Amino acid sequence: MSAVTIKNLVKKIEKDRKIxxxxxxxSYDDFYYRMSVKDRFIMDIVRNKHSVLVDTENIMRKE
Incomplete structure (x- = not known):
């Protein structure tokens, strides 16, 4: 999914939910690298409440 497609999806959700x-x-590689070094941004997302809009690799699914 392209960045433009994601941007349009986010705009639609923002408009629909008024938020x-x-x-x-x-990227997949960047995400896994940042996980491996316990990057603060990624760790905050993983540990705290969040919503995943697009996850084609099922990286963030809850088990």
Whole structure:
């Protein structure tokens, strides 16, 4: 999914829910690297309440 497609999806959700969404688009490799070094941004997302809009690799699914 392209960054433009994601941007349009986020805009639609923001309009429908009347909220502002802060989001980041990162590659699979970057995500796993940042997990391996316990990057603060990634760890905050994983540990705290969050919503996943697109996860084509099922990285963030709850088991």
């Amino acid at each position: 502002e969404i802060n989001y980041a688009v990162i």
